[in-house]
Amino acid sequence: HETGPTSEPTSPLARGPVISPPHTVEGFVKAFLHELNFGQGVPLATSSQTDQYLALARTVRSYLMARWLETARKRRASQPQKMVGYLSAEYLLGRQLDNALSATELREVATDAMKACGIDIEDLRAQEVEPGLGNGGLGRLAACFIDSLATLGAPSIAYGIRYEFGIFRQTFVDGRQVEQPDAWLSSGDPWGVPHPELEVPVNFGGHTERYVGEDGRERSRWVPGWGVIGLRYNYMVPGYHNGVVNTLRLWRARATNAFDLHIFNAGDYAEAVRAQTFAENISKVLYPEDSTPQGKELRLQQQYFFVACSIKDFLTHTMPKGFDVRELPERIIFQLNDTHPVIAIPELMRILVDEHDLEWDQAWGITKQCFAYTCHTLLPEALEVWPVSLMERLLPRHMEIIYRINEEFLDDLREAYPGDELRVRRMSIIADHPERSVRMAHLATVGSVKVNGVAALHSQLLKDKVLNDFSELWPDRFTNVTNGVTPRRFIRQSNPALTGLITETIGKGWVSDLDRLAELQAYSDDPEFREKFRAVKAANKERITDVLAKRDGIQLPQGHMLDVMVKRLHEYKRQSLKMLHIVTLYDRLISGEVDPASVTPRTVVFGAKAAPGYHMAKETIFLINSIAKTVNADPRVQGRLFVAFPPNYNVTLAEKLIPAADLSEQISLAGKEASGTGNMKFALNGALTIGTDDGANVEIRELVGDENFFLFGMDEPAVAELQARGYRPGDYYESDANLKRAIDLIASGHFTDGNRDAVSAFVGDLLSNDRFLALADYASYLEAQDRVEAAYADQEEWSRKAILNVARTGFFSSDRSMRDYIDRIWHIKTNA
Numbered sequence: 121h122e123t124g125p126t127s128e129p130t131s132p133l134a135r136g137p138v139i140s141p142p143h144t145v146e147g148f149v150k151a152f153l154h155e156l157n158f159g160q161g162v163p164l165a166t167s168s169q170t171d172q173y174l175a176l177a178r179t180v181r182s183y184l185m186a187r188w189l190e191t192a193r194k195r196r197a198s199q200p201q202k203m204v205g206y207l208s209a210e211y212l213l214g215r216q217l218d219n220a221l222s223a224t225e226l227r228e229v230a231t232d233a234m235k236a237c238g239i240d241i242e243d244l245r246a247q248e249v250e251p252g253l254g255n256g257g258l259g260r261l262a263a264c265f266i267d268s269l270a271t272l273g274a275p276s277i278a279y280g281i282r283y284e285f286g287i288f289r290q291t292f293v294d295g296r297q298v299e300q301p302d303a304w305l306s307s308g309d310p311w312g313v314p315h316p317e318l319e320v321p322v323n324f325g326g327h328t329e330r331y332v333g334e335d336g337r338e339r340s341r342w343v344p345g346w347g348v349i350g351l352r353y354n355y356m357v358p359g360y361h362n363g364v365v366n367t368l369r370l371w372r373a374r375a376t377n378a379f380d381l382h383i384f385n386a387g388d389y390a391e392a393v394r395a396q397t398f399a400e401n402i403s404k405v406l407y408p409e410d411s412t413p414q415g416k417e418l419r420l421q422q423q424y425f426f427v428a429c430s431i432k433d434f435l436t437h438t439m440p441k442g443f444d445v446r447e448l449p450e451r452i453i454f455q456l457n458d459t460h461p462v463i464a465i466p467e468l469m470r471i472l473v474d475e476h477d478l479e480w481d482q483a484w485g486i487t488k489q490c491f492a493y494t495c496h497t498l499l500p501e502a503l504e505v506w507p508v509s510l511m512e513r514l515l516p517r518h519m520e521i522i523y524r525i526n527e528e529f530l531d532d533l534r535e536a537y538p539g540d541e542l543r544v545r546r547m548s549i550i551a552d553h554p555e556r557s558v559r560m561a562h563l564a565t566v567g568s569v570k571v572n573g574v575a576a577l578h579s580q581l582l583k584d585k586v587l588n589d590f591s592e593l594w595p596d597r598f599t600n601v602t603n604g605v606t607p608r609r610f611i612r613q614s615n616p617a618l619t620g621l622i623t624e625t626i627g628k629g630w631v632s633d634l635d636r637l638a639e640l641q642a643y644s645d646d647p648e649f650r651e652k653f654r655a656v657k658a659a660n661k662e663r664i665t666d667v668l669a670k671r672d673g674i675q676l677p678q679g680h681m682l683d684v685m686v687k688r689l690h691e692y693k694r695q696s697l698k699m700l701h702i703v704t705l706y707d708r709l710i711s712g713e714v715d716p717a718s719v720t721p722r723t724v725v726f727g728a729k730a731a732p733g734y735h736m737a738k739e740t741i742f743l744i745n746s747i748a749k750t751v752n753a754d755p756r757v758q759g760r761l762f763v764a765f766p767p768n769y770n771v772t773l774a775e776k777l778i779p780a781a782d783l784s785e786q787i788s789l790a791g792k793e794a795s796g797t798g799n800m801k802f803a804l805n806g807a808l809t810i811g812t813d814d815g816a817n818v819e820i821r822e823l824v825g826d827e828n829f830f831l832f833g834m835d836e837p838a839v840a841e842l843q844a845r846g847y848r849p850g851d852y853y854e855s856d857a858n859l860k861r862a863i864d865l866i867a868s869g870h871f872t873d874g875n876r877d878a879v880s881a882f883v884g885d886l887l888s889n890d891r892f893l894a895l896a897d898y899a900s901y902l903e904a905q906d907r908v909e910a911a912y913a914d915q916e917e918w919s920r921k922a923i924l925n926v927a928r929t930g931f932f933s934s935d936r937s938m939r940d941y942i943d944r945i946w947h948i949k950t951n952a
């Protein structure tokens with residue numbers, strides 16, 4: 121089961137897969153029936169769809185496995201070679217079956233093979249529960265990145281946690297969000313390859329002891345209080361049409377034998393079982409907060425658990441036996457996906473100093489070169505800090521190491537900035553207020569070769585604001601890598617109609633060379649191409665209409681402009697601003713102010729989960745549902761305005777919804793959305809963006825051109841200036857008649873069956889607080905939406921703009937992001 125180059129067997133038969141499964145319909149049928157009969161233990165005739173799905177998945181997995189073994193063999197043969205270790209607490213993978221079929225060019229063979237068995241493969245595809253091991257953009261980005269790494273043939277391994285429960289399933293009860301557990305493993309995990317025999321011990325708690333070593337040096341040693349075991353699960357990550365299959369290695373927590381043996385011996389059976397449960401809790405559930413992490417002890421346990429397993433795994437199984445740890449910087453670069461895995465820095469120090477007996481300075485010299493840190497936020501409340509008291513209790517040796525790293529760092533600072541004690545305190549890894557705690561972003565910055573933001577504006581703001589002191593000290597450490605999305609999942613798989621049109625127009629090859637989309641520019645003026653392009657949109661609208669009817673019983677009206685806002689619910693993203701717009705459109709129609717025949721029929725689709733403890737976000741969900749219910753039931757706006765809010769927006773729904781959209785809502789307050797990645801998916805699928813000057817919107821607009829993008833709102837400097845002056849939302853309410861009418865209509869209880877109390881908290885906050893300045897941008901937003909309507913009325917011109925959006929956004933392929941990381945941060949060689 122080893123992937124590591126232990127002793128290489130001499131027989132060629134022992135070295136790789138004995139046979140490659142045959143790429144024929146007949147061969148596939150045989151392999152499938154074998155899985156069904158001997159894996160599931162059922163004959164085809166009496167098998168359920170679940171049996172069939174599991175057998176199909178296992179069949180496809182064996183094709184992947186052959187390539188996975190071959191990839192591992194080639195890697196071993198080309199050692200030594202520097203690798204990337206991607207460390208992320210989240211991977212929002214989405215369904216696996218279609219992705220695997222498409223990457224391995226097995227889609228047709230599998231479809232025909234299922235047909236030969238009397239099965240419609242579409243029915244089986246629908247059986248798959250997507251692994252939702254992430255919250256939103258950050259987790260989905262990690263999934264796009266590993267797809268691109270495999271496609272580029274980059275020597276890499278991705279590490280994370282195999283949560284038993286991923287992101288909750290959202291339901292609505294009387295318009296309010298109710299969370300259901302996501303038991304994604306309950307119908308089996310056909311894609312995961314467990315290796316229960318490879319146990320990785322992970323320690324926690326206890327204390328440290330000082331002792332004098334044989335060489336007379338004084339040292340510290342960790343005497344842990346308790347421990348758990350990490351179990352390894354491999355998931356295969358196929359590259360696109362290149363034979364490469366990389367590894368995503370997720371860890372599951374289990375109790376140690378020693379742990380419960382002790383208690384079993386004491387005769388307390390129930391207590392021993394409880395201890396098992398305690399250990400297994402560590403990988404039990406994904407924390408459902410997006411952007412604003414919770415400082416919970418269990419979360420720190422999760423972070424250390426997966427990081428400790430991953431580093432240990434890399435050193436013992438991926439590196440050759442007996443390799444010299446001083447070579448580590450030439451062998452590995454760990455990419456830290458936000459601060460969640462940053463405890464890896466003191467962990468590597470602990471291993472080098474305590475276990476490999478290196479001198480502190482030498483260990484620090486090595487460690488600093490082995491990490492790079494990606495920051496994903498600008499919200500101050502989102503920067504992770506861990507109380508020193510908690511760290512001392514859970515990871516006493518790591519706390520000691522952090523103290524020493526900080527001491528030496530502060531010494532350097534005092535030398536660089538004599539007398540500037542204020543600056544030293546600002547930059548310290550330890551914060552004193554409001555509670556002594558460890559600032560993980562500072563630890564990450566001090567311990568990394570490079571620090572990057574995720575879009576040009578974000579990286580600039582990191583340097584100028586969030587990490588300004590650090591960028592002054594180490595200007596070369598800071599860089600930008602703009603996010604990207606995988607065109608395999610988000611064009612080829614999700615939009616087969618557009619894929620067909622592009623391939624028939626510019627030929628094959630663009631799926632792994634997305635800059636080639638530029639060749640479509642020439643067709644933006646071609647009436648015939650525009651016609652076909654519109655037909656693609658229309659077909660995708662029909663498809664989402666069917667999906668929403670089946671999935672949620674929602675009947676979308678036909679022939680509308682499809683206006684889509686899908687993302688996590690957060691105040692900074694300003695779903696409330698979109699609501700105010702809808703209320704204004706509705707108000708205009710029911711007041712008779714506009715002739716209904718003159719307005720563009722519009723359907724607004726929302727998708728958004730709120731963190732279960734985020735009160736204001738949940739109130740916003742209730743209000744959107746209330747508005748949807750009222751608007752959709754009002755005969756005065758029938759055929760002109762419709763609002764849909766399907767519950768449980770996830771990757772699977774995104775794949776159907778985004779290709780159908782005409783308008784992409786990217787309306788965060790400038791300076792708050794680090795990048796956004798949904799914005800890229802929409803543009804690549806031919807939606808036009810209405811958006812602020814924020815995150816990657818800035819780059820989208822630069823690329824597609826001002827005339828093909830609906831910009832509105834304050835830019836970041838204007839926001840900063842307004843906030844410095846003192847923002848008073850009430851002033852906007854008083855002075856803007858449209859805004860006042862919209863807010864008054866909500867406050868009147870019109871959308872809540874006359875119940876004003878149900879909306880008073882929301883309205884009250886908007887009028888007196890409005891932290892993200894929705895009211896200040898309302899007028900500009902309304903004006904931009906009117907421009908959208910006018911533009912949409914001219915379908916020829918709209919098509920031209922939409923085509924140019926597709927043609928000019930090839931830059932946002934995650935293949936390009938990965939190449940940027942490789943060239944500017946990792947300096948590794950690819951080999952595909």
Ligand code: B1N
Pocket residue numbers: 255257258261407409410411412413414458496497502574603793794795796797815
């Ligand atoms: O990361 C995405 C960006 O495109 C988004 O703009 C950004 O908001 C998102 C703690 C986060 N930042 N921080 C998180 C998620 C979970 C958690 O527990 C923070 N997510 C983002 C990709 O760069």
